Amino acid sequence: MRPNSNTAVHFFLNHEKKTSLFRLWSNQFLTVLCVLFSLFTLVPLFSLLYLLIKKGLPLLHFSVFTKLPPPPGLHGGGFGNAIVGTITMVGIATLLSAPLGILGAIYISEYAPHSSLTATVRFIAKLLTGIPSIICGAFAFALVVLHTGEFSALAGGVALSILMLPTILLTSEQALIGVPSSYRDASYGLGATPFQTIWCIVLPEALPAMMMGMMLAVARAAGETAPVLFTALFSQQWASSIMEPTASLSVLIYNFSALPYHYQVQMAWTASLVLVAMVTGINILAQLLFRRKFQ
Numbered sequence: 354m355r356p357n358s359n360t361a362v363h364f365f366l367n368h369e370k371k372t373s374l375f376r377l378w379s380n381q382f383l384t385v386l387c388v389l390f391s392l393f394t395l396v397p398l399f400s401l402l403y404l405l406i407k408k409g410l411p412l413l414h415f416s417v418f419t420k421l422p423p424p425p426g427l428h429g430g431g432f433g434n435a436i437v438g439t440i441t442m443v444g445i446a447t448l449l450s451a452p453l454g455i456l457g458a459i460y461i462s463e464y465a466p467h468s469s470l471t472a473t474v475r476f477i478a479k480l481l482t483g484i485p486s487i488i489c490g491a492f493a494f495a496l497v498v499l500h501t502g503e504f505s506a507l508a509g510g511v512a513l514s515i516l517m518l519p520t521i522l523l524t525s526e527q528a529l530i531g532v533p534s535s536y537r538d539a540s541y542g543l544g545a546t547p548f549q550t551i552w553c554i555v556l557p558e559a560l561p562a563m564m565m566g567m568m569l570a571v572a573r574a575a576g577e578t579a580p581v582l583f584t585a586l587f588s589q590q591w592a593s594s595i596m597e598p599t600a601s602l603s604v605l606i607y608n609f610s611a612l613p614y615h616y617q618v619q620m621a622w623t624a625s626l627v628l629v630a631m632v633t634g635i636n637i638l639a640q641l642l643f644r645r646k647f648q
Contacts, residue, residue, distance in 0.1 A: 402629075409626030412619055417627075422589055422605060428616050432624050434591045438506060438599040439628070442585060443575050445510025445595065446517050451567060454521030458563075462529040463551055475526075481519040489515040490580030498584055506592060506599040509585030513577060517570035524566020528559040561643045568636040575632055578603040602628045 416431050423430030457478075461471040493512035498504055532555050540550040586598040587608065602624050609621035 405622065405626045405629060408619065408622035410623075412623040413626065417620075417623060421591070422600070422609075422620075423616075425612055425617060426614050430620075432600070432602065432605050432620070432627075434588065435600040435602045435605040435624065436627065436631075438585070438588075438592055439575055439602045439631075441506050441592070441595065441599065442509040442513055442581065442601060443571055445507060446513035446574050447567070447571060449510065449514035450517040450521055450570070454518050455525050455563065457522045458525035458529055459551060459556075462526045463547070463555065475523075478519040478522045481515070482523070485579075486516055486577050487579040487583070489513075490583030493580065494583045501596065503596065504584060504586040504598045506585055506595040506597075509581045509599065509601070510595075512580035512584045513574040516577060516580065517574050520570040520573065521563075521567055524569065525559070525563045528562035528566065529555060531562060532558045561640065564639045564643050565636075568632075568639055571635065572632045575628060576603055578607045582607075 416429075417433070418431060418436065419433045420429070420431035421434055422432055457474060461474055465471050490512045492515065493508050497508035497511050501508070536554050536558065537550055540554045545553070581601050581604055585601060585604075587604045588598045588600045592599040606621045606624050606628070609617040609624070612618065
């Protein structure tokens with residue numbers, strides 16, 4: 354007995370329709386699940402921001418940017434010296450680490466991407482990203498503080514530069530690798546030298562991504578406490594030079610949060626809010642500036 358061809362076709366059409374409906378609902382379900390998980394990853398961030406704003410905003414007024422920290426148990430004052438000290442030390446660290454990191458990334462990605470030296474540099478950079486920050490502080494203490502005989506913003510900048518260097522190097526390398534090779538081939542085809550190709554073609558294209566890596570390094574350095582305690586210590590006064598103990602926001606937050614006084618604890622929350630706002634503002638400004646300039 355021969356099977357009815359219409360019945361067979363009807364069976365396969367119904368089976369395909371059921372399969373398509375299953376795939377459609379599965380796709381919708383997984384899409385919604387991915388969106389929910391993506392939103393769930395933002396919960397800690399917004400929770401932290403809410404807590405910082407709630408606890409730090411009451412004391413946020415102009416005087417905290419211009420006055421010195423109050424003695425324990427007293428009200429008033431601010432942390433202007435800590436803001437200046439943080440900017441100074443992070444600036445010194447950036448001046449020390451950014452040229453080394455960017456030039457190192459150019460060498461290992463453009464000139465010798467497959468050499469043994471490149472593999473060694475990349476391995477050491479990845480190893481440095483996992484070293485505890487207090488080790489970098491101890492190294493800077495032995496290198497700078499013991500030789501100069503005093504705690505200073507310079508020593509703090511050296512300690513923070515060690516933390517920033519591997520992040521800048523690795524992110525800059527990835528940014529350079531992300532530039533299409535056709536850009537280099539076109540530049541060489543027009544007669545440009547390797548230096549001209551890197552300086553005029555590759556670097557402008559990779560600079561926004563490199564700036565993002567640099568801002569990540571700045572954000573990490575600005576929030577570090579242990580290396581700054583080892584090297585810059587703290588000061589209740591305005592720093593007159595980079596060769597003397599200097600206040601910083603991270604150390605002020607650490608000191609004030611441990612005091613048994615409500616006002617000092619609340620000021621620690623305000624300093625935390627200011628620190629987050631500074632890092633976020635610098636990051637956004639750098640991205641807007643370099644995207645407008647090179648896109």
